[in-house]
Amino acid sequence: PNVTSTTTLFLAEAAPAAAAASPTATATATVTAADAKEDPYAWKIVWRNVLAFVYLHYASVVGFYLMFTGQPMLKTYLFTLLLAVCNAEGITAGAHRLWAHRAYKAKWPLRTLLMLFQTLAFQNHIHEWVRDHRVHHKFTDTDADPHNAKRGFFFSHMGWLMVRKHPDVRTRGATVDLSDLERDPIVMFQKKFYPVLMPLIAFVLPAYLPTVLWGESGWTAWYVCSMARYTLALHGTWLVNSAAHIWGTKPVDKNISPTENSFVGHVAFGEGWHNYHHVFPWDYKAAELGNYNGNLTTAFIDFFAWIGWAYDLKTVSREMIEKRVRRTGDHGDEVWGWGDKD
Numbered sequence: 001p002n003v004t005s006t007t008t009l010f011l012a013e014a015a016p017a018a019a020a021a022s023p024t025a026t027a028t029a030t031v032t033a034a035d036a037k038e039d040p041y042a043w044k045i046v047w048r049n050v051l052a053f054v055y056l057h058y059a060s061v062v063g064f065y066l067m068f069t070g071q072p073m074l075k076t077y078l079f080t081l082l083l084a085v086c087n088a089e090g091i092t093a094g095a096h097r098l099w100a101h102r103a104y105k106a107k108w109p110l111r112t113l114l115m116l117f118q119t120l121a122f123q124n125h126i127h128e129w130v131r132d133h134r135v136h137h138k139f140t141d142t143d144a145d146p147h148n149a150k151r152g153f154f155f156s157h158m159g160w161l162m163v164r165k166h167p168d169v170r171t172r173g174a175t176v177d178l179s180d181l182e183r184d185p186i187v188m189f190q191k192k193f194y195p196v197l198m199p200l201i202a203f204v205l206p207a208y209l210p211t212v213l214w215g216e217s218g219w220t221a222w223y224v225c226s227m228a229r230y231t232l233a234l235h236g237t238w239l240v241n242s243a244a245h246i247w248g249t250k251p252v253d254k255n256i257s258p259t260e261n262s263f264v265g266h267v268a269f270g271e272g273w274h275n276y277h278h279v280f281p282w283d284y285k286a287a288e289l290g291n292y293n294g295n296l297t298t299a300f301i302d303f304f305a306w307i308g309w310a311y312d313l314k315t316v317s318r319e320m321i322e323k324r325v326r327r328t329g330d331h332g333d334e335v336w337g338w339g340d341k342d
């Protein structure tokens with residue numbers, strides 16, 4: 001029989017019989033039978049994404065070179081800093097603490113602002129970001145976790161964005177409820193118009209505004225305000241999934257992979273207290289600390305609560321945390337660091 005790869009994929013069980021019947025088909029049948037088993041861990045590389053990341057990193061090196069050699073105008077540096085903060089808050093205060101975890105409520109002006117900031121951050125639209133993140137919390141460190149840290153630093157950091165997802169992400173992920181997002185018109189507006197909004201807000205405007213407003217060179221603004229700012233924010237975010245699932249302490253629950261990682265806590269605007277966060281994800285501080293140390297996002301939310309745009313801020317009582325720390329923390333009875341940290 002003439003065994004083709006297509007037919008053997010569907011007739012996996014029949015392939016060895018076919019091979020026995022015709023010696024010339026042996027090699028093909030062996031390979032295709034193995035293929036048919038479909039290794040769910042095989043890296044099915046999405047080259048479009050790989051190429052985009054290669055360009056992004058090349059362009060960011062150019063951007064950082066321009067910044068370190070003092071070529072942008074002062075206003076461009078300040079604008080980049082502002083964009084970086086808005087970009088980070090779109091992810092931390094917006095996608096993460098508001099939409100993924102509902103750790104506080106926000107009136108429509110704040111939700112609109114955060115939706116625009118989250119678009120600036122281009123990490124997929126809110127609906128998709130939240131879906132992946134809720135699935136990550138529900139199935140942490142299993143095959144259904146989109147950035148399963150058990151598959152190593154590179155996979156959990158950025159590798160997962162360059163390959164097709166493990167089939168479990170799709171099947172088990174389908175059990176996660178997203179109806180609250182589907183009821184939020186601001187989230188659904190962003191989803192609908194994302195193909196236009198995202199390129200405009202994340203890349204075109206950051207490069208265009210400095211040229212028309214203060215006469216910056218278009219290329220400088222592109223490399224600095226669009227490329228370098230975006231790439232740096234991506235790595236800051238990705239470190240939460242990689243470093244803060246690998247290195248650090250586990251004062252709240254020693255049985256899970258997320259860690260308290262002070263470095264990530266600082267570069268990710270307060271999102272590196274990740275051992276605590278996985279145990280108490282509804283705390284709007286995403287940390288047990290009662291201060292703003294490295295947690296610019298908590299200050300951001302507190303500010304908007306102060307002007308009345310954010311409300312119903314959820315947190316966890318000290319007693320409840322201490323109880324959990326004693327029961328499952330890696331320091332056992334010795335309640336960890338309260339004196340220095342509170």
Ligand code: ST9
Pocket residue numbers: 046049087088091092096122123124131132133135146160161162163164165166169170171172173174232233234236237238240241267268269271
């Ligand atoms: C990016 C995201 O960078 C980073 C998120 C990090 C999260 C960190 C969280 C930590 C806390 C916050 C920290 C903030 C710190 C901030 C500091 C700032 C300084 N559930 O995806 P597809 C189904 S993005 C249920 O195409 P493939 C679904 O039916 C960067 N179902 O899978 C779906 O169809 P549809 C820029 C799911 O084909 C279908 O499967 N963006 C789930 O395997 C196909 O889905 C990129 O690079 C789920 N979770 O492709 C683009 N997932 O959507 C990256 C999927 O129609 N994305 N389904 O409903 C892609 O190109 C592709 O997703 C892929 C996989 C190639 C990676």
Ligand code: ZN
Pocket residue numbers: 136240241245258274278
């Ligand atoms: Zn995590």
Ligand code: ZN
Pocket residue numbers: 096100101133137277281
């Ligand atoms: Zn989370």
